[in-house]
Each structure stands twice: as structure tokens, then as C-alpha cells.
Amino acid sequence: MRIAAVSDIHVLPNGSDELLLTKIKERVEEIDPDVFVIAGDISDRLDVLSDALSKLQAKSCENLFVSGNHDIWFEEQEGPGSLEKYSRIIGEVCKRNGFSHIPDAPIVLEDYAFIGSIGWYDYSFKRDELNIPMKNYEQKEYQGAIWYDLLRLDWEFSDREATDLFNRKIEYDLKTLPEDCKYVIYVSHHLPFQDLTIYKNKLPWDFHGAFMGATSTGHIIKSDERILLSVSGHSHVRNMVTYENLVALTVPVGYGRPEPRHLEDFVKDAIAIIDLDEKDVKIHDFVRGDLSAGLPFASSRN
Ligand SMILES: [Fe+2]
Ligand SMILES: [Fe+2]
Numbered sequence: 001m002r003i004a005a006v007s008d009i010h011v012l013p014n015g016s017d018e019l020l021l022t023k024i025k026e027r028v029e030e031i032d033p034d035v036f037v038i039a040g041d042i043s044d045r046l047d048v049l050s051d052a053l054s055k056l057q058a059k060s061c062e063n064l065f066v067s068g069n070h071d072i073w074f075e076e077q078e079g080p081g082s083l084e085k086y087s088r089i090i091g092e093v094c095k096r097n098g099f100s101h102i103p104d105a106p107i108v109l110e111d112y113a114f115i116g117s118i119g120w121y122d123y124s125f126k127r128d129e130l131n132i133p134m135k136n137y138e139q140k141e142y143q144g145a146i147w148y149d150l151l152r153l154d155w156e157f158s159d160r161e162a163t164d165l166f167n168r169k170i171e172y173d174l175k176t177l178p179e180d181c182k183y184v185i186y187v188s189h190h191l192p193f194q195d196l197t198i199y200k201n202k203l204p205w206d207f208h209g210a211f212m213g214a215t216s217t218g219h220i221i222k223s224d225e226r227i228l229l230s231v232s233g234h235s236h237v238r239n240m241v242t243y244e245n246l247v248a249l250t251v252p253v254g255y256g257r258p259e260p261r262h263l264e265d266f267v268k269d270a271i272a273i274i275d276l277d278e279k280d281v282k283i284h285d286f287v288r289g290d291l292s293a294g295l296p297f298a299s300s301r302n
Helices: 017-029 046-056 082-096 134-136 158-174 205-211 215-224 261-268
Strands: 004-005 035-039 063-066 107-109 112-117 183-188 227-232 238-242 246-250 272-277 278-282
Touching: 004 017, 004 227, 004 238, 017 046, 017 261, 046 063, 046 082, 046 272, 063 107, 215 227, 215 246, 227 272, 246 278
Parallel strands: 004 035, 035 063, 112 183, 183 227, 227 246
Antiparallel strands: 004 272, 107 112, 238 246, 272 278
């Protein structure tokens, strides 16, 4: 089972990322995987998401998508809300463009099942030594720095309720997989493991670390022995950790864009290649760190 994985492409709505999308698709087809997964954050605009997925859909493999927080941001007051986007509309957009939105339903391919969730955060990744009051996390603001879900998300759940809801859906998906399914791959946007989070001993970066994921989700993932691999996005710093029977990685592109002549190398670094041979997980030439470091990025990107 060969998997190609990427996340956080954050496609600009002005068409300037067209070549990037083409190069990603070409690279995926060159990798020739059984499954291509995208772990969220393409665009808050459904038309941009739809157009990007149509360009990214790779031939001769399963194409899987998991929404990110940016994908479920509402566009305007009268448009669809975050929960409607996550639970229905993005699934329809995926279907129209040859992708499966696996938070809606897992995909089973022979011995392997792919389950997906946006995941969420419950501030369990916060750094206690910062001594930031809990209300700042709940209000997503500290010393003028805000976490943008505050302004662009309109469901009525608290973050702890959202984390709990998505955790319960993951447990449900795991429980209802076909009995003969031997191995599971978990694809999420938010991080299931704090070890994947990069802290920099500076603010507001480390305040924002609290919005990366939830340890309760990681407990669920670690406690199911069928799960061999966890692929996430959201953090724009690529990382990989290995536990006893599980490899977890983040595969973001991020906001930066190289000069056109460096685009192919950039895309090569961005797409992770994972080979699963029964229980054996092999990651090829994984590139860690922030691919966007030192590159220009557009301020209009969101
Ligand atoms: Fe992102
Ligand atoms: Fe994100």
C-alpha cells in the first residue's frame, strides 16, 4: 500500500497557484500511489476548494480529503455555516471532483481502512509555564493576538464539545469497521499528538500551540492497535514522531511560494511518500521543518 500525502496548500483565490496544483498532481501521479490523501486547509471558499480538488485529483488511485479549519470557515453571513460545510457540503464538493471526504465515512481498501476527522483542540496542548488564564484560550485571544477560528467559525459548540464530538465519531468509525480489516490509517487536520507540535519559546506562537490539537484524540489513536499511521496537517512545521506501533507525521505545504524554477523541488519536498507492507511503515526521504521559511507569501492568503 503506497500513500502520497500533503496538507495545508492554502490555495490563493486569484488563480496564481494553478501551476503549483498542476505540479502537485503530476508529482503524485509520478509517485503512483494507491491512495492520495490531503489533510485539509485548501480554502475557506467552496468554489476555490472545488476548483483545486478538480486540478489535484490524481488518476489511477483513491483520492481522499479531510477538511481543515480554514475549509469550514464561513464565507458570508447568509452562506453555509461551519457545521453544514463539514457535515454535508464539503463531502458533496469532494464527490463532484473525484475525492472522498473520509470524515463522512471511512474507506476500506483490502486489509487497510482509512478513517478521517478534522480533529479539534481543547487546549490540552497549552504550555502551563506561560501561566495564561484559561479564559484567554476559551476566548482565543491573548495580548492582542487572536486565533482566527474566533472570527470565522459559527458553530455553537465549545472547543471541548467539538473535540468530544469528533472523538466520539472516530471511536464510532473504529468500532464499525469491517471485522476483517487488519490495519488502519488515521488522517486528520488537527494533531492527535502534542509531540508533533513545535514550540518556540516565544509569543504569540506558543499561545497558538494550544490550538493545534487534543491529547484525548491521541489516546484513542494509540489505544487501537490496528492504527499504524497517523497523517495530519494544521501545524505548518513538518514533523514526524514514532511510537511503539505507530508513525505520526504532519505534511503541510504552508503559505510560502518559491520562484517558479524551484517549484518542482518544493513540491517534491512537500509530498510525503509512505509505503505500508502489512505492519511495516516506511517513510521515504521525509522533509521536516517549515517549507515556507524564507519564502515570500501573500498577505491575502487565509
Ligand atoms: Fe493551515
Ligand atoms: Fe489549519
